[in-house]
Structure formats: structure tokens, C-alpha cells
Amino acid sequence: MAKEEALVINGLKKHFGHVKANDGIDLIVRAGTIHAIVGENGAGKSTLMKSLFGLHQPDSGEIYLWGEKVQFSSPLQALSHGIGMVHQHFMLVEALSVLENIILGAEPGKGILLSYKNSRKTVEEICKKYGLDLDLDAIVENVPVGIQQRLEIVKVLYRGARLIILDEPTAVLTPQEIDRMFEILREFKKDGCTVIFITHKLNEVMALADDVTVIRDGRTVGHWPISEVNEKILARQMVGRDVVLDLVKEDAQPAELVLQIQGLQTEQVNGDQKADGLSFNIRAGEILGIIGVAGNGQDALIEGILGLRKVEKGEILYLGEHINGVDTSHLRQKGVSCISADRLKTGLVREFNVRENAILGYHTGKEFVSNLLFQNKRIDHYANQIITEFQIKTPSLEAPITTLSGGNQQKLIIGRELHANPKLIIAVQPTRGVDIGAIEFIYQVLLECRRQNTAVLLVSNELEEVLSLSDRVAVLYQGRFMGCNTPDHLSKEEIGLMMAGVRPEGEGGSE
Ligand SMILES: Nc1ncnc2c1ncn2[C@@H]1O[C@H](COP(=O)(O)OP(=O)(O)O)[C@@H](O)[C@H]1O
Numbered sequence: 001m002a003k004e005e006a007l008v009i010n011g012l013k014k015h016f017g018h019v020k021a022n023d024g025i026d027l028i029v030r031a032g033t034i035h036a037i038v039g040e041n042g043a044g045k046s047t048l049m050k051s052l053f054g055l056h057q058p059d060s061g062e063i064y065l066w067g068e069k070v071q072f073s074s075p076l077q078a079l080s081h082g083i084g085m086v087h088q089h090f091m092l093v094e095a096l097s098v099l100e101n102i103i104l105g106a107e108p109g110k111g112i113l114l115s116y117k118n119s120r121k122t123v124e125e126i127c128k129k130y131g132l133d134l135d136l137d138a139i140v141e142n143v144p145v146g147i148q149q150r151l152e153i154v155k156v157l158y159r160g161a162r163l164i165i166l167d168e169p170t171a172v173l174t175p176q177e178i179d180r181m182f183e184i185l186r187e188f189k190k191d192g193c194t195v196i197f198i199t200h201k202l203n204e205v206m207a208l209a210d211d212v213t214v215i216r217d218g219r220t221v222g223h224w225p226i227s228e229v230n231e232k233i234l235a236r237q238m239v240g241r242d243v244v245l246d247l248v249k250e251d252a253q254p255a256e257l258v259l260q261i262q263g264l265q266t267e268q269v270n271g272d273q274k275a276d277g278l279s280f281n282i283r284a285g286e287i288l289g290i291i292g293v294a295g296n297g298q299d300a301l302i303e304g305i306l307g308l309r310k311v312e313k314g315e316i317l318y319l320g321e322h323i324n325g326v327d328t329s330h331l332r333q334k335g336v337s338c339i340s341a342d343r344l345k346t347g348l349v350r351e352f353n354v355r356e357n358a359i360l361g362y363h364t365g366k367e368f369v370s371n372l373l374f375q376n377k378r379i380d381h382y383a384n385q386i387i388t389e390f391q392i393k394t395p396s397l398e399a400p401i402t403t404l405s406g407g408n409q410q411k412l413i414i415g416r417e418l419h420a421n422p423k424l425i426i427a428v429q430p431t432r433g434v435d436i437g438a439i440e441f442i443y444q445v446l447l448e449c450r451r452q453n454t455a456v457l458l459v460s461n462e463l464e465e466v467l468s469l470s471d472r473v474a475v476l477y478q479g480r481f482m483g484c485n486t487p488d489h490l491s492k493e494e495i496g497l498m499m500a501g502v503r504p505e506g507e508g509g510s511e
């Protein structure tokens with residue numbers, strides 16, 4: 001007999017102005033299973049879960065929870081029906097302790113006024129049961145993101161949730177933490193909980209889920225038991241066409257030294273992690289991948305190289321020339337390009353249209369300006385070239401940049417940055433928030449740059465990405481390298497340990 005259904009959603013719609021975030025979603029989650037929901041960025045996954053959790057009011061559609069028709073007007077109401085949600089962006093009070101965050105706002109159960117002491121005991125029991133280690137008295141702002149997430153999970157359990165939703169929970173975790181989380185989710189299942197696991201990582205779906213539902217453009221495209229699908233099938237369903245997941249990567253042909261960094265130490269800004277003595281080289285035709293959990297000095301390193309942050313010690317040489325403190329626009333002219341993670345903060349100007357963003361940073365170049373006038377024809381020609389070459393989907397050159405999808409925005413940045421034939425590309429989280437089709441494209445582009453003898457510095461916290469693209473991988477932890485080697489000499493486990501600050505056996509030095 002089929003298991004009873006914990007959750008059924010029929011034809012759910014939720015529009016924001018003209019954006020059809022959910023445009024007819026159907027979902028069936030069997031009780032006591034782990035159900036993965038996958039879809040590209042912007043497919044509507046978070047919106048769907050927020051409608052379920054009472055954070056949004058859907059325009060139409062029906063939600064049945066354990067057979068009962070529901071429509072929650074607040075998260076509190078959802079919680080009282082046994083739904084708990086670990087959000088993509090945590091919702092914690094930073095100034096309060098871990099324990100205070102867990103019990104904050106929880107309704108004292110069934111008329112019994114729980115004392116703080118009792119609550120503490122309950123929380124400790126939950127932590128112990130699932131092996132969720134937490135320092136209950138730590139102040140949340142001092143706690144690393146991986147632990148903050150653990151807190152969110154305990155919070156959900158403390159409230160007695162029987163249907164637990166996790167929205168892209170693995171983005172902030174090391175590989176070991178991910179494995180641990182999967183074990184915990186399996187424990188939940190054993191205890192009769194139902195888990196909805198949202199992700200865009202297909203290997204996670206295959207490793208964890210019992211069933212999977214794919215969402216594309218706000219609609220359900222299908223659902224399957226996990227035994228009936230594989231990564232290729234799911235990728236195809238997500239994107240709507242075949243996706244090449246295997247990259248063709250020839251042996252590296254490293255040539256001249258492009259970037260040499262010795263003992264780089266940067267200023268600390270706003271209490272973030274500084275670069276604390278980093279040394280490495282990158283040669284032409286080589287990709288150096290730097291992996292680490294976010295917040296371990298990635299920003300400091302990049303900003304140090306790009307002249308955006310004060311270098312306190314050390315040397316940066318680009319093609320043999322000292323570039324400490326040289327500003328970004330000069331570096332661009334010398335052939336340094338940057339593809340940044342935070343597209344709408346540093347890579348694009350939100351208020352500009354596609355055409356204007358296509359020449360951003362190059363808009364004072366001779367190619368585009370003569371006699372102090374913009375050469376509009378040339379600019380159009382150039383922008384159209386990028387659009388064609390990089391298969392960017394845009395209604396027109398006049399379209400506001402914010403109307404493009406994340407993947408298309410990123411392709412525009414990459415097209416612009418590569419058009420100048422750089423000698424060094426700094427790619428920071430180049431595929432963050434980008435759909436799988438565009439990811440494939442971006443990987444091909446970076447490998448083509450390598451073929452064309454460009455030096456590539458890839459900074460990412462996607463392990464698969466770094467391992468498949470890089471010729472050498474360096475692991476960054478608290479502003480220093482824990483180790484550096486070729487990908488075939490590094491196991492995922494080793495990298496994961498180094499990401500968590502554990503030095504590999506037999507290695508003493510920091511470089
Ligand atoms: N509060 C909102 N206002 C306007 N648009 C929104 C809002 N929330 C989400 N969207 C839009 O709805 C679409 C789906 O978003 P989301 O549900 O966050 O996708 P996913 O979680 O699958 O990445 C996107 O185009 C997003 O920009």
C-alpha cells in the first residue's frame with residue numbers, strides 16, 4: 001500500500017506584478033520520505049515554500065497537509081501545524097545567544113509554561129539525540145554559518161515540526177558537513193518526519209532523496225521516484241534541453257608567469273577575514289582554483305589584487321610588474337579582467353540597460369568614444385556581438401539589465417570581460433545563482449580561455465566546479481592556504497577537512 005501523503009499542492013499560482021513566480025505548481029510528498037525539489041535559479045522554489053509556510057498568500061491553488069486543506073496566514077500558524085522551515089537566508093537575531101534564538105517566539109506547549117531551564121533541557125536533548133553539537137550560550141553573530149544552520153535545524157525540531165523544509169541548505173557547508181547533514185536528515189526520516197529538500201545540485205538529489213519534483217519557470221515539469229532518474233535526466237528536465245555535464249579538458253600547457261603573489265597580507269575591513277600571508281603563482285594557460293567556505297579571506301585576496309583594499313605586506317607581480325595598489329581601471333587596461341560573484345553590486349549597474357552594461361568599465365575606451373561623443377553604432381555592434389556570441393537572451397539592447405535572468409546577466413559580464421582579450425581572468429564564484437545551462441556554458445568559456453593561454457584565478461566554494469576546472473587547487477582557511485595540489489592528488493575528504501581548518505597529515509608549513 002502506498003504511504004499516505006504528507007503534502008499535496010494543486011495548481012498553485014503566485015505572481016509578483018508581472019513576474020509569474022509560481023504559475024501552476026503541483027506537488028505530492030509522501031509521508032516519511034525525503035522529497036527533493038529541484039529547479040534552476042528563479043524557477044520558483046523558494047516562493048512555493050513561502051506560500052506553504054504562510055509567508056506568502058498564493059493567488060490560487062490548493063494546499064493539503066496530512067489530508068486537511070490549509071492556508072496559513074503566518075509562519076506561526078504553519079508551525080503549529082507541524083511545518084518547520086530552514087530558510088535559504090537565515091532569520092536569526094544576531095545579538096542573542098544560540099539558545100535564545102532557538103526558543104524565541106516558540107509557543108509554550110499545551111498550557112504548561114516552560115521555564116527557561118526546562119527549555120534548555122529540551123534543546124540539549126534534541127542536540128544529543130541527533131548529534132547536533134551546539135554551544136547554546138554563544139552569541140549568534142560570533143557563530144560560523146555552518147553552525148547557524150545547525151541552530152536553525154534545532155529550532156525547527158524544538159518547535160516539534162513533522163514536515164521539515166530545507167531551502168538550499170548545503171550552500172554554506174563543507175563536504176563533511178554536507179555528509180553529516182544528510183545523515184541527520186535520514187535520522188529524521190527514520191523518526192517518521194517528512195523532509196522537503198530544495199537544491200539545484202543534482203548529485204545531492206541522487207544521494208539523498210526518495211522522490212524528486214522538477215520545477216521550471218514556475219511550473220512543475222514532473223515528479224519521479226529517484227530510482228527512475230539520473231543526473232542527466234534531471235538536468236534535461238530542469239533546463240528543457242540536453243546538458244553536457246562532462247567537460248573536455250586537455251592537459252595544461254602552462255607558459256609564462258602571469259601572476260606572482262608573495263606573502264600577501266591585506267588590511268582587515270569591517271572585521272572580515274584578511275589575507276594573512278598568501279603566496280602563489282599562476283602561469284598563462286593555467287587555472288588555479290581557490291576553494292574555501294565563504295568568509296575565509298576570499299574578498300580580501302581579490303580586492304588586494306584589484307587595488308580595492310590596502311596591501312599591508314607582500315608583493316603582487318603581474319607579468320613581472322609590481323601592481324600593489326594599482327587601481328582596477330588601470331589593471332583592466334593592462335589585461336586583467338574580473339568576473340564577480342555579486343553581479344548586481346560590482347559587475348553590473350542595476351539602473352543601466354543591456355547596452356550600457358555591455359560597455360561598462362570600457363566606456364571611456366577609444367573604440368566607443370571619439371570627439372567626446374559615444375559612437376552609438378559601434379557600441380550597438382559590439383553589444384550585439386556579445387549577445388550573439390554568448391547566447392544571451394534579452395528582448396533588446398534597451399531592456400533594463402534587471403529583467404534578464406541571473407544566467408544571462410552573468411553571460412553579459414563574461415562576454416564584456418573577455419572581449420578585451422585579457423591575460424588574467426579573476427573569476428569569483430562565476431556560476432553562483434546561475435542556472436545549469438549557463439553553468440555549462442561558463443565552464444566551456446573558462447576552458448577556452450585556458451586554451452587561449454589566459455591565466456585564470458578561480459575563486460569558488462563549489463567543490464565540483466573547482467575540481468573539474470582547475471589545474472591546481474589551493475584551500476583557503478582563515479586567510480591562509482591549508483594546502484595546494486593538483487586535483488588528482490586531492491580527495492574531497494581531504495579538501496573538506498582543510499576547508500574546516502584541519503591540516504592534512506604530514507604537512508607542516510602554510511604553503
Ligand atoms: N518578493 C518578490 N517580489 C518580486 N519578485 C519576486 C519575489 N520573490 C521572488 N520573486 C521572483 O520570482 C521568481 C522565482 O523566485 P524564487 O522563488 O526565489 O526562485 P528559486 O528559489 O527557485 O531560485 C524570480 O524571478 C524572482 O525574481
Ligand SMILES: [Mg+2]
Nearest residue numbers: 045046047088
Ligand atoms: Mg530560492
